[in-house]
Amino acid sequence: MGNEEDQQQNQTTTTTTETPKPKPRFLCLHGFRTSGEILKKQVEKWPQSVLEMMDLVFVDAPFPSLGKSDVQGIFDPPYYEWFQFNKEFTEYKNFDECLAYIEECMIKYGPIDGLLGFSQGAILSAALLGLQAKGVALTKVPKIKFLIIVGGAKFREPSVAEKAYSSPIQCPSLHFLGETDFLKQYGIELLDSFVDPLVINHPKGHTIPRIDDKCLPIMLSFIERIQEAVARKEE
Template sequence: MRSALRILCLHGYHGNAEVLRRQMAPLASALPSDVELVFVDAPSLSVRDFGWWHEGFSGWERTRDWVGALMSSGPPFDGIFGFSQGAALTGLLAAVRESEHPRPVADFGFAIMVGGFTSNLPQHARLFQHKLRIPSVHIIGRGDVIVPKRDSLLLADRFTDPLVIEHAGGHVIPGGAVATRTAQFLSEYARTARKAS
């Protein structure tokens, strides 16, 4: 039987699936038990080099195609969760989902971004010509010195009706009230999706 929600989880730069699993533990413990979190490693050439792309977004197209193939190869994903560079990738994938035809990535219904930022490359700007309609959550640390709050808010502003959740911490995936609110978002999404089907 398929889980209620299946979420693809994308790690940050120089991270990997196992690191993200540990970073997400406080948030994951608040999620309903039937949420399936799928952690993957970036398609890097070496373990020390894990990243979805490198300087100047070099490797972005390869990553987009790799994630697209992954999403098309098994049961569908309801949403994508990304942390740091993985959050920036999540935003780009949401934009590709709404702007590129034919779509290089399978459809998904929501995006959750923690400590995310936007690309300032001209080829990515065209993807964000219109605000994205996909439901989105943006978790932002007021004390984040790696991805400042203003950069995460710029990403949130690319979406029509973003749910912005701020916390007092830094570049982390928090638990507590933030995790509870994220779990509420997922429960609301699942209810709406069930009614629509």
């Protein structure tokens, strides 16, 4: 009798145990002249209900800051930058080295499902899907499947822009647009390159915003959507 009761208990336990949903892994690309640690502190302002649904990997950009950081006095150094650019943002230096470095990070911390980027990291993240699709970047890693863009914009240099945005970007994407962000108009223009982008508008400027009660359902539904996509892939 004892064995039968044990078997029944085991069967009950097996039946009621719910399989945890997979956590999509995001490589997180910080803003210009900040760091992975700074972006981590900024993102940790988000609700725990959001953070516990994702596996976030924070890395530093490959180049030490060559000038003053806008977060100096707010966040401690060191500060890094992904690549260098001219005043008009039409010429880039060390861009290919940057792309190779991101690919190395994706290999090291992979498999990576998506990218989360802020500012310079957001501009990179949004462009990388198109560059990967054209076979000019991230050729050694699986296809990027999801994007979270905070304070993003398009590249202006023609040879990069032509490859990055020539075809509609169809992966699920979530875009944060700040009401007083100096890049807001460019972030709106970036939306045109995406198929069915999801947008969260917030009242702040060029920053990682907090997730308020109005935005939280949008954020949770987006993550649940990509969780389901990751789960289907694993089946």
